[in-house]
Amino acid sequence: MKTLHIFLSFSLTVALWACGSKAEQKPAGTPLTETTADDAVVPIKLTPVSTVVRAEPVVASGLVSSAQEARMSFKVGGIIDRMFVEEGQSVRKGQLLATLDLTEINAQVSQAQYANEKAERDLGRVKSLYADTAATLEQLQNATTGTNVAKQNLTIAQFNRNYAQIRSTVDGTVTRKITNAGEYIAPGGSVYLISSSRPNDWVVRVGVSDKDWARLRLGNKASITLDAYPGKTFSGTISELAQAADPVNKLYEVEVHISPAGARFAPGLFAKVTLVPAQSRSYVVVPVEAIVEGNGKDGFVYVLADGHQGAGPFHVRKTPVQVGFLDGDKVLLTNGLTGVKEVVTAGSAYLTEESSVVVK
DSSP states (O other): HHHHHHHHHHHHHHHHHHHHHHHHHHHOOOTEEEEEEEEHHHEEOOOEEEEEEEEOEEEEEEEESSEEEEEOOOOSSSEEEEEOOTTTOOETTTEEEEOOHHHHHHHHHHOOOOOOOOHHHHHHHHHHHHHTHHHHHHHHHHHHHHHHHHHHEEEEEEHHHHSSSEEOSSEEEEEEEEEOTTTOTTOOOOEEEEEEEOOOGGGEEEEHHHEEEEEEEOOTTTEEEETTSTTOOEEEEEEEEEOOOOOOTOOEEEEEOOOOTOOOOOOOEEEEEEEEOOOOOOEEEEEEOEEEETTTTEEEEEEEESSSSSSSEEEEEEEEEEEEEETTTEEEEEEEEOOOOEOOOOGGGGTTTTOOEOOO
């Protein structure tokens, strides 16, 4: 029993010594799980916001093409007899490109001529009989009408024969040859695609949203970059604005006239177009590092919740903003930060709305 009392006394002494050692390591009255105030303070940097008036650009992509593109075809159907030009060949306005086999068409013209001659002979006989009172006025009128109809049919046949050939309507280049000699072609069927090659006829057609379309005007400036000419920028102006949206993609087509500035263009070159609207608006400008949790056009910034007076610490508030566009290391905001003079830049990535901060 005496040995048991000695053991218990020794254990109690050890326990008291351990508690005393722990008490010396932490100030009295401080909970073991509490974090000191200095550990929760985040150092930050504030940057003043500014405003700027600009015309927000509209960026779109499209293909270079010619403002004058001709889809050449025959007015009448038939067998193609000869084709005189190939793809990539330059042509002049009025140059003969292709002809049809005229066997059937010439026969139709001959039929119309014979019918017209017969109608004129019939009219002559009826006139003679009418003069001798052997024919009625109705017979004379019918013969006259028949002659006029025969003449019109002859005119139609001759007109169709004239358009049994294709002549270029522009100075340009054959960009596509669709058919070959010996094939049957229906009336109006495409045979050649020709693009004008004049320097002032090059355009880029792009699609824009209704919001962007409403801000654009004819004559607005544009800058164009082409993958074919890296590092080079071409100037342009808006020459046409569609008055209805495309039923498939719901975008409005904008035609931009592009100046080649001595470069060699061809239909189909990929282009990136930056349109500059005439309408301008005011933007709030903040550094790009001030934006946190950005998602497309939406983002957030941190601002001081209780002003910037004294040494701190302060509290912050997370404020939603809407991004207009980027300008180097600056972000132009279209909405948010009304009445705010400074935003948090350095240190914003470590903040929450419960954070205490000190301005460095």
